[in-house]
Amino acid sequence: MGMVGGGKDAFIGAIHRIAANMDGLIELVCGALSIHNDVAKESGKMLFLPEDRTYLNFEEMIHAEAKLPADQRMDFVTIVTPNFAHFAPAMLALENGFNVVIEKPITFTLDEAKQLKKKLDETGLMLLLTHTYSGYPMVKEAREIVKSGKLGKIRKIYVEYHQGWLSKLSEREGNAQAAWRTDPRRSGKSGCMGDIGTHAAHLAEYISGLKIKQMCASLNTVVEGRMLDDDGAILLRFEENATGVLTASQVAAGEENALKIRVYGENGGLEWAQQEPNTLTIRWSDKPAETLRAGSNYGDRESSYATSNCRTPGGHPEGYLEAFGNLYRNFILALSAKMNGEEPHKEWLDFPGVEDGIRGMAFIDNVVASNQSDKKWYDHVVE
Amino acid sequence: MGMVGGGKDAFIGAIHRIAANMDGLIELVCGALSIHNDVAKESGKMLFLPEDRTYLNFEEMIHAEAKLPADQRMDFVTIVTPNFAHFAPAMLALENGFNVVIEKPITFTLDEAKQLKKKLDETGLMLLLTHTYSGYPMVKEAREIVKSGKLGKIRKIYVEYHQGWLSKLSEREGNAQAAWRTDPRRSGKSGCMGDIGTHAAHLAEYISGLKIKQMCASLNTVVEGRMLDDDGAILLRFEENATGVLTASQVAAGEENALKIRVYGENGGLEWAQQEPNTLTIRWSDKPAETLRAGSNYGDRESSYATSNCRTPGGHPEGYLEAFGNLYRNFILALSAKMNGEEPHKEWLDFPGVEDGIRGMAFIDNVVASNQSDKKWYDHVVE
Amino acid sequence: MGMVGGGKDAFIGAIHRIAANMDGLIELVCGALSIHNDVAKESGKMLFLPEDRTYLNFEEMIHAEAKLPADQRMDFVTIVTPNFAHFAPAMLALENGFNVVIEKPITFTLDEAKQLKKKLDETGLMLLLTHTYSGYPMVKEAREIVKSGKLGKIRKIYVEYHQGWLSKLSEREGNAQAAWRTDPRRSGKSGCMGDIGTHAAHLAEYISGLKIKQMCASLNTVVEGRMLDDDGAILLRFEENATGVLTASQVAAGEENALKIRVYGENGGLEWAQQEPNTLTIRWSDKPAETLRAGSNYGDRESSYATSNCRTPGGHPEGYLEAFGNLYRNFILALSAKMNGEEPHKEWLDFPGVEDGIRGMAFIDNVVASNQSDKKWYDHVVE
Amino acid sequence: MGMVGGGKDAFIGAIHRIAANMDGLIELVCGALSIHNDVAKESGKMLFLPEDRTYLNFEEMIHAEAKLPADQRMDFVTIVTPNFAHFAPAMLALENGFNVVIEKPITFTLDEAKQLKKKLDETGLMLLLTHTYSGYPMVKEAREIVKSGKLGKIRKIYVEYHQGWLSKLSEREGNAQAAWRTDPRRSGKSGCMGDIGTHAAHLAEYISGLKIKQMCASLNTVVEGRMLDDDGAILLRFEENATGVLTASQVAAGEENALKIRVYGENGGLEWAQQEPNTLTIRWSDKPAETLRAGSNYGDRESSYATSNCRTPGGHPEGYLEAFGNLYRNFILALSAKMNGEEPHKEWLDFPGVEDGIRGMAFIDNVVASNQSDKKWYDHVVE
Incomplete structure (x- = not known):
């Protein structure tokens, strides 16, 4: 490297x-x-x-x-x-x-x-x-549960990504991180939505398997003197009539890195929160809620995507760095297989690539355009 | 009575x-x-x-x-x-x-x-x-904290009310509750937003002290055959440049009565969830988060509105019925005082009345109109 | 009355x-x-x-x-x-x-x-x-789950009751509650164990269906000047080779009314905590943990003892007063049935009575004796 | 290496x-x-x-x-x-x-x-x-808070370490881990207490700064056919009149790696649980509970021991591997400093060493002896 x-x-x-x-x-x-x-x-x-x-x-x-x-x-x-x-x-x-x-x-x-x-x-x-959050084992498990059809047809997706670190005009107070991320010449045409909104959108599509088709975005620059959006909310329409809401904020004072997603189908819903990433909750309409834990051994009940992205048994918490490490590990294992002319495991191919990047860039463009439009709905065209 | x-x-x-x-x-x-x-x-x-x-x-x-x-x-x-x-x-x-x-x-x-x-x-x-949820002591405490200015100017309000009980077409399966609540002749022009969206909107205004000025609503009838909306999301603009999002759903399968609100100011944010109502969390930008508990005795730190709406010491959980009881108790104490020509305590006068009712009815009207409009923003006129 | x-x-x-x-x-x-x-x-x-x-x-x-x-x-x-x-x-x-x-x-x-x-x-x-805590619906559900055998043979019981309200010598500072409860002439031969240890012991036997046979108690008077124990821990041996630990404290500064019980069998364990009483967690060896909620409608999965002791649907939290009310309601319904010569429902007969009282008094006597003994194990004789 | x-x-x-x-x-x-x-x-x-x-x-x-x-x-x-x-x-x-x-x-x-x-x-x-658990930043923070005196004199320590992985006779079912850990010739004279009880005892002494002076142990071999203890509980007497309870179990079916400690002083208590390691809760007698988070930036409020053992900002969860990594990092930094003739930072010297090892071995010996004794209290002599 x-x-x-x-x-x-x-x-x-x-x-x-x-x-x-x-x-x-x-x-x-x-x-x-x-x-x-x-x-x-x-x-x-x-x-x-x-x-x-x-x-x-x-x-x-x-x-x-x-x-x-x-x-x-x-x-x-x-x-x-x-x-x-x-x-x-x-x-x-x-x-x-x-x-x-x-x-x-x-x-x-x-x-x-x-x-x-x-x-x-x-x-x-x-x-x-490196859309890090798709590297967490319980995110992969969530995707597999949706894919299995146990929740029924997906109807509703709420995803939120709330931080508080830009609650003040930190870019003027010597915070280098803040400086480039709020500068349109270095960061791009969106601040908050480009930085963290894209993560949220990626996660929603990754878990649900549904693409965003239309959006109604409203962005805010809350802190006076800032050059880019630091907050926003988007109503979403996905494929197959699912709808959703994406909120992203960097002025939610007191929040650290609060990325959370909830996906509901006909029979139940799942919830995953990045700050307690080893737990995946599934609530059912007709039976007790279940708590899945990373690294646990439920036999057939846990997907190979979850188990192959853990290093330790249940109860030994893995976190952000391990999720990040999973991206690298899957990438290098797939790359090595390719260089050795071997067939990669399907789990190794599970990392974000250029298609995700294109969708992310289009997302930024379309969110900014939707925000500027008086019309309610804006097509999320990615071509 | x-x-x-x-x-x-x-x-x-x-x-x-x-x-x-x-x-x-x-x-x-x-x-x-x-x-x-x-x-x-x-x-x-x-x-x-x-x-x-x-x-x-x-x-x-x-x-x-x-x-x-x-x-x-x-x-x-x-x-x-x-x-x-x-x-x-x-x-x-x-x-x-x-x-x-x-x-x-x-x-x-x-x-x-x-x-x-x-x-x-x-x-x-x-x-x-009977906007029940404003009867909870920790809701009152939240309002008092906002009012005190400790959080700074309010910037952001997220309120959500998610239920799953209408995930199926229950109104056709002998559920009397479901039958009238989804019938426009008995329930009104909105289902979900009328039934629970109004609670969420009331709570947001009650705690923040800010009125909704504009909205961008999108309602859905998710379950086929249903006559009214059973789901929706609204982007909100409040007084004083605060913004927010309200989501309400009765098809969030697996959810019970998940009303939750988060309010962020310049210095921190608070969070309250109806299903664990005796706890109020305040997160600060520059110091550890605090957990306030109903019935606790923090001396001056707890408002009289919180203490006078509790019956038991901390750790003896009070719930929905007690919150409901608080509305009645405050009402009857205020009424008795009036009938006896006495001055009511200010805490007794803290119950929702006809003004809240008018705002609620206008909210329903405006949400339905906003939903039908192609324009992004719709004025929340209440007169 | x-x-x-x-x-x-x-x-x-x-x-x-x-x-x-x-x-x-x-x-x-x-x-x-x-x-x-x-x-x-x-x-x-x-x-x-x-x-x-x-x-x-x-x-x-x-x-x-x-x-x-x-x-x-x-x-x-x-x-x-x-x-x-x-x-x-x-x-x-x-x-x-x-x-x-x-x-x-x-x-x-x-x-x-x-x-x-x-x-x-x-x-x-x-x-x-009025052993209040046995009035909670999720406590009854816990008992029924143990009784059903799903957890397998019970092996381990941890019960704790921690409060902090006697962390100072409050009985000398005008606290009437503290005054009589720490006074052997009014309270009895034990303070903390008599006041709250008995609740914990009752709960352990109520849920597990197993009687305490032997104990090894160690009591402390932590606050100087106090006349009775304000803290203690007891190793327990139950019937059928189950063992356990009971801890009770009124000097666990910062705790409110933290009564919690965990019961483990061969296949899994359950956990219930009084301060969030509407939730019962069951962890399994070989499948995801389940969260049961009071008032939920899982069809056959919830016992009649749980459902008949709830007033509201899931998500409308009931608390301490409702648990207390359940004792009274079951008592008066059973009493009325008896006075009317009718057969009471089995659920109505589910309230603590004089046998529980006798076990409680013997518990106090034996705990005090065990504490005074140098021998490790003391028989919990109740006759 | x-x-x-x-x-x-x-x-x-x-x-x-x-x-x-x-x-x-x-x-x-x-x-x-x-x-x-x-x-x-x-x-x-x-x-x-x-x-x-x-x-x-x-x-x-x-x-x-x-x-x-x-x-x-x-x-x-x-x-x-x-x-x-x-x-x-x-x-x-x-x-x-x-x-x-x-x-x-x-x-x-x-x-x-x-x-x-x-x-x-x-x-x-x-x-x-490698007493891993002392490598967590919030464990170090807990120790520093105790040391600061904010909680007042320490009175009470509860520590528990509950696992369920030995709920069956796994050592006979081809589990190599189980096989050697339950074999006295390879593992030593204690199973559960040697394997995880020592971690719990170390953590209690590490955070509280108090040494165990006396114990009253009761060990169990719950699973039939097992050669060593798989469960136990110990009443503890610490220096300076603090008392405590240590429980350890490997037959708490459904538990993963549930190590938890609570330490109470005159003014409040702290709680830390390994499975959610980035959070440290402090409950106070006279003000709202505080939640400290690893990686947060509270200025002076967080000790250098906590901050120097984090790699990422708050909200990017670090876990077991990072805690383990902290031991190695501190060790190698201290070792390098020594080899280079430089003065190591005090934070680098904060790792367990041979003294902790000796206390651990004496703990095992004394627990086994106490368990075999009919006398209630056994001196924890370490020389």
Whole structure:
């Protein structure tokens, strides 16, 4: 693995390294860790990278690595820069034969995402988009339960993602995270909906298996002086007549990272909340509610997707880093299988990719357009 | 107390009697308990009513009671009939000098509600509208905390009321409750939003102290063959730039009576859920979350509205019936004070009345109109 | 109902009145509400008692009521005085043909309890001992689940009752409740174990259906200056080789009324906590945990004992007062059936009586003796 | 890091590797992973170990590594064999100048533990004993809160560790974990108390800062045919007149890994449960309960011990593996500092060591002796 961005003090870069590192299957071998040369060098040292593979920019890294013998060069590039700087390294990596991992949202514009898809189709390379929350075993279990039909036809989806960390104008108070995420030149045309609304939309579609068809969005910039939306709500219409509501806020003061989803069918509903991720509750119309627990051993009752994404037995809580690690593990296992000409397990192929990225970019575009429209319903066209 | 409706097998009539009875301050002295004579008589017997005060219709009851000496006749009439049959007995009671308790929604149409207000203004009589959930001590505490300013300016209100009991077409399977509540001739122009959406809207305004100004509603009739909405979601704009979302559903299969509200201000947010009503959670941006408990003794930290609406010390859970009882207790204490020419405690005056009823009827009208409109925003005009 | 004790400002007397009153089946007709004449009179007035049935002591009340015509006199006496003053009015009531309700513990000494039993056997009268917690529907459901054998043979019982209200020497600070409950002359030979340990022991035996056979008790007087135990723990051996632990504390600072029980069998375990009483959790070895909810309608899955002790549908929380009311309701329904020569429903006979009282008194005696013994195990002899 | 034991299919070896690997500070460089040569070799291959550092037994490994140049050989040995096989490799490692990590319990007998301590004192080498649960940030926060005196003098400690995985005679059904843990020749003189009771005792002393002085233990072998205790309860007397109760069970059917502790002082109590480890609840006598969350930023309100043991912001749950990783991280940071002649941060020195191991072995001895004694109290002598 080579890393673009993620120098010291970057939040998500460190997360990616722990996640990639967790299962002993992936090694960080090189990096272009910062656009500031001194930071890049210092970060490389802190991460025990050899000096000659501590690069000063992604072009240098990709070209140099491409010249190394196949068994020495990195197998894939992880891109953890701010959104506006995703596309260029990703495209260059693909052009030079490297697989790619990208922090979401996949690119700055929808068009860039489509270009990446085209290149992936041409090259047959692989891309992992780190929609972390789909890496949790109980999220996978939820999807499998929906798929099994036990809940009956899905009617209703509520998904919410509430944080409070932007309750003040932190971008003006030296918070680097806040600064780029609220800056349209670095983050894109939406703040809150781009940053966390996309996670919520992805989760809703991932679990329900239903695509959003129409939306009615209302975005707010609550904190005075902010440049992008920091809050919003969207009425949703899904395929097959299901409806839903998505709320996302970064000014829900006191909330940490409160992503929660509820999906109801004809016979019952399920609920999963990211902050207590090892529990999945299913409520039934005609019998007691059930609590499924990650790592538990219910025999046939638990899907292989849940069990293969746990490392420990029930009661030994796994969390955000393990969910992140699952994305990397499935990706590397699928990639290794492919490189070895073997058939990957179906569970290994269960990670978000470029299609999810395109839907996410279209979601941002359409939410912003819907918000600006006086008409109630706006078609969620993704093409 | 005299009761109109609420014969044997009626749900809400029994609840009203327990609530009224709870504190030993109110006695059921007469009733017109059913439009079926035999049910009326049998119900009267079961409730230990004297035969001569077991009336066969409300006109008979009100006229007969009005002729009794002041110290013998009922002090007020409780009306627990289906919605379409609220107005006539209420108006007749007021015309004959009786105070009134009405199960919500107050009337069948907004106009009827306004007529009641006019009559109340003329007569100086009192009316209690049983928006039960505002009777919970922790709801009152929530309102007081908002009012205190500790949370800062209110920015965001999420309120949800999810039930699953209409997940099937129960109105065709002999469920009498379901039958009238889904029948526009008896229930009104909205099903779910009229039945439970109004509770949610009332709670949001009650706790936040902010009025809804605009809405964007989308209603659904999920179960095929049903005549009214059984599900819906509304984007809300409140006074003072607060925004919110209200969701209500009676097809959230597996849910019981899941009314929950969250209110966020600049500094933190509060959360209250009806199914665990003795707890109020406050999350702060800069310090640990606090859990307030009904009946606890925190000295100055708990408002008199919370303490005066509890009967037992902390840890002895009070519930729905006690909340309902609080409405009756405050009403009868205020009424007694008035009848005795005394000054009521301010806590006694804290019960919903005709103004809340008018807002509720306008809410139903406007939600239905907003749902039918293609325009995103609809003004919530109440006049 | 006539009441002995329970004048204004008494805690448990007010609770008894609400509980008795709740279902409209019982009327307070007379009282000897205080040993202070003026308090007795004032309390009678507040409770709308006629002056001639506001008695100044229990002897006067019982003798006067006994002389009234059968259809006018009280049907039973409720005794809510401090423990030392239970026996005399109870015995006099029985001698004069009145049924009896007694707040637990039943008497001051084990011998008194046995005398009451003898008198009950002679007269055929009925006695209700208000072990409130066995009135909760989910406690009854727990008992039925154990009885059904679904959990397999019971192996382990943990029961705890933790309060914090005696964390300071409140009995010296004007707290009347604290004063009598920590005074051996009024409360008996144990404080904490007598007051709340007996509830815990009763609950354990009630749910498990197993009797305690041996104990190893260790009591503490944590707060300096206190005269009785305010904390303790007991290792337990039950019938059929089950073992358990009972902990009780009134110095668990910050706890309200935290009574909780867990019972494990070969196949799974159940958990019930008084502070969230409408939920019963069952964890299974080989399938997801189930959450049963009071008032829910699971068809055959819920026992008649649970359903007949609820007043409202699921999601309308019932609490402590309703549990207390269930004791009274079952008692009065059973009593009425008996007085009418009818067969009572089996559910009506499900209330604690004199046998429970005797076990409770023996429990107190044996716990105190075990605590004083250096030997590990002490036989819990009850004869 | 070199590893003794932990070949493929071993539970705890894999956990140690993930934990050690997590932060990119430790690399597995060699191993003697199994006593079966083929398993050892295959496991080495799976873990990417070079063939020449895949040893067939620990003696070979330690001697070979000792001969490598200082900058190439392993820095420490991790021992994850069954209990009976802890001492020999640990002692040999120390004798050859290697630091040691041992899975708890430290040794098979108390005497062995004391020998290790002697050798550590002589050599100045370091030892980490993986009492995992003390690695959780909220456990550290709990300890700091107790230490701060906010709760007042500690009075009461309840600690429980309940599992259900030995509810059946799994050791006869091919469960390798169950087989050695219930075998006195491999596990030691206690089963349940040795395996998990020691964790509970360690946690109680770690958080409260108080040592156990006396105990009254009762152990049970619930499942017929089992050779060691699978359940037990202990009354405890701590220093400074605090008392407590420890319960441990592996036959609490349906429970996963339910370790929970509650500590009460004069002013309030705290509660922490391993299965929801990111939350610490503090209940106060005179103000609302507080919920502290791992990773939150309360400024001065959170101790440096909590913050330095988190990797992610609040709301991104960390779990068991991260807690385990904290032990390794603190150990390696302290070790590196020492090797570099630098002063370690005080937070790095916060990991369990040989003293904890000795107390644990004495705990097992004394619990077994107390259980066999008819006397109520047994001194917990550790010398």
